[in-house]
Amino acid sequence: MDQNNWPKDVGIVAVEVYFPSQYVDQSELETFDGASTGKYTIGLGQSKMGFCSDREDINSLCLTVVQSLIEKNNISYNDIGRLEVGIDTTNACFGGTSALFNAINWIESSSWDGRYAMVVAGDIAVYATGNARCTGGAGAVAMLLGPNAPLVFHRGVRSIYMQHAYDFYKPDLSSEYPVVDGKLSVQCYVNALDKCYHMYKSKAKKMGISDNKSLVDSIDSFIFHSPYCKLVQKSFARLMLNDFWDDPDPDFANRYRGLEKYR
């Protein structure tokens, strides 16, 4: 590789997703848990919670997507120069994202050997009885990364935020259940979202990608962390709220009607 040039359009070349076919109906779980009707289905926006049979585990989930990705794209395992695995034993939910970023960095670095990187992320989320259990689930994804990709990772705008907090951790190694403070966890997430969105906006402006007061208008699609579906809706709304706060002269008559009290 030319040491004075970055490879072009590094990103996701192909992707394969798998969820177990068994699931618990969330409205049945409401009844089973004695929760109010709609708490999980409307309140959290969920309908089905996937789970593994005794014929599946995190290894089989991950290997299923790896094999599919290789076979459907007609490539050989020898075409893969780097394998990154991010499962929830490493860095919880961020494990897969971290693996993805490491693989992108590899392709952009002098370590790159010209081959694809493969990123495998999977999780079987199981919680103890209580509020968090209904947000469980299981699934895996495998991604093929390389240059000239249809889904490109823009350079110079990526933003990361980390904070020291005990919202989600596994102090008991003999238990498969994490200790979760759900309310604090959502606060941490929303705070990180605010910080990352601000950093992203300021970098995008500096690089001339966007000078819109509202970045939301200039982007086609957003993807959010989905521990439960409702958080995705709330997160998108949160970006609008940030745009509103950043707007020196908000249009209260139309776009931001009724938001005066949040100023």
Add this chain to the structure above:
Amino acid sequence: MDQNNWPKDVGIVAVEVYFPSQYVDQSELETFDGASTGKYTIGLGQSKMGFCSDREDINSLCLTVVQSLIEKNNISYNDIGRLEVGIDTTNACFGGTSALFNAINWIESSSWDGRYAMVVAGDIAVYATGNARCTGGAGAVAMLLGPNAPLVFHRGVRSIYMQHAYDFYKPDLSSEYPVVDGKLSVQCYVNALDKCYHMYKSKAKKMGISDNKSLVDSIDSFIFHSPYCKLVQKSFARLMLNDFWDDPDPDFANRYRGLEKYR
């Protein structure tokens, strides 16, 4: 950062190492284990095996080197843009090396934010009674990585080799002991060393760094994995053996005297 230029001389800017002060004298361990005199001290080339008291664990070892590195180099935690931790729960002995390479890739990629990366690697190696126990130990290292470093990672020559083998693994999550096939593990290591050295030589030749038949002569210093000290000596000798095999016209009269039978 200029997107068309790599940062210069990326490598280790500073390093801090820590070992526990308590140790088992390996000659006493020979007596205790009923092993022949010199088995550990001469055979494996070891004198002391460090261990932790009940006031220390892997977290305190790692935090000790992190704090030392920050304080001795008069920098702030805010000067660190990336933290990589490689302990033996991830990828065994390769965990620290993998963390180091990820950090270097980060600095060479568009993700780099201009700050240092810090890599922390540590291990408390404890084995069940048997052959492997005397190769235990404990320690941690923290490294500060950035451009314009005194210890530079050369580009385009780094070589990695991986193989699927059950020489060292942890099938029993409730035990702190790994399952080790020591003999197979050394075979795997030596095989990987041969492969990496060959790849390194061919890359170094291609990049004009070295066209020596024996690369050993043109390098000031070698660093090897040290599960026990004797393996380091054997590994260095192995490089010479590789050079000998690669030499189309070996000098049996001087340099390679007596090696005819290994041809």
